[in-house]
Amino acid sequence: MAETAAQSPIDRLLAIMAQLRNPDGGCEWDLAQDFSTIAPYTIEEAYEVADAIAGGDPAAICDELGDLLLQVVFHSQIATDDGLFGFDDVANAISEKMERRHPHIFGETKTDDVRLQWEQIKAAERASRASDGPTSALSGVALSLPALLRAQKLQSRAARVGFDWPDVNGPRDKIAEELVEVAEAASDAERHEEIGDLLFAVVNYASHLGVDAESALRDANMKFARRFAAMEARAGGSLSGLSLDVQESHWQAVKASERP
Incomplete structure (x- = not known):
């Protein structure tokens, strides 16, 4: 499907997904999916974006962001097929939300405490979504x-x-x-x-x-994996069969080698 001069990149992607989900000549696998089956891939792609950012490779970040964008388009096409909403509805909803949450930028409301204003607006949004009485302060934490x-x-x-x-x-x-x-x-x-x-x-x-505990543990995981790989290298490729004392000596040697 070639991109025409009048077709934007996002329109091209939307057209590709629409064809993949088209019962007449579409992809069997794509047609068999629904929100629940695609959700794990959406989560996985978000993590892969984070990994690419941590790696500092702009090309990888661009590639993974494309994969994540595909997930939004995929969910939107499923919703379109089911008569629920479309990609434009998703884009409009987030645009309206961002403008609503930034009245000091897009409106006339000015404040010295932008974070407090943000939280007040989010709290009001949660309350407006409640159908049975007041919502908990913890509502909406996925x-x-x-x-x-x-x-x-x-x-x-x-x-x-x-x-x-x-x-x-x-x-x-x-x-x-x-x-x-x-x-x-x-x-x-x-x-x-x-x-x-x-x-x-x-x-x-x-x-x-x-x-940030999540970030701290993520870094600790990466540090452990790096040090463990270095231990294996010092031991000739595997720690299997080595006593705990010998393994500990390798661990301490790796730690010492990292000190400035």
């Missing part, structure tokens, strides 16, 4: 978020209405308390619950220190 990121968002929402420790001592003491409760847990179910509470407390502690 269940499908990674657990660590969702914990951050839940805690941030709670803190906005004053439900949080006044200083860093509270969450630090909470971690110590949760560690004791983990040690005292008598069953797998109790340990499961207490470990969850411990992780939740660590996320809160990180927030009080001004640390």
Whole structure:
């Protein structure tokens, strides 16, 4: 499908997806998909964008953003086929939302506290979507978020209405308390619950220190993977069969090699 002079890149992509979903000559796999089957790919593509950004390769970022854009177009075409909404509706909805949330830019409302205004507008939006009474301050925090990121968002929402420790001592003491409760847990179910509470407390502690827990853990994962690969290289390609003491010596050597 060649792009005509009058056809924009986004119109070309929309036309490609419409043809892929066309019962007359379309792609069998694309035609078989629905919102639920495509959702995992949408999440995966978002992570691949983040990986490309972390890698600092503009070409990779461009490529992965294209894959993510395809997901929006795919969902929009599914909705069009079902008579629900179309791509233009998606684009108009987000445009209206951004203008609504930035009255100091697109309207006449001026404020010295843009962040507070943003949160007030979002709260009003949540309230307007409620059909049965007032909504919770935690409404709208997606269940499908990674657990660590969702914990951050839940805690941030709670803190906005004053439900949080006044200083860093509270969450630090909470971690110590949760560690004791983990040690005292008598069953797998109790340990499961207490470990969850411990992780939740660590996320809160990180927030009080001004640390993004999701980003910190992501960096820690990358550091561990890098160091582990270096250990394997020092050991001739594999750590299998080496004693823990020998493996630890390789670990310490790798750490020492990273010091300036």
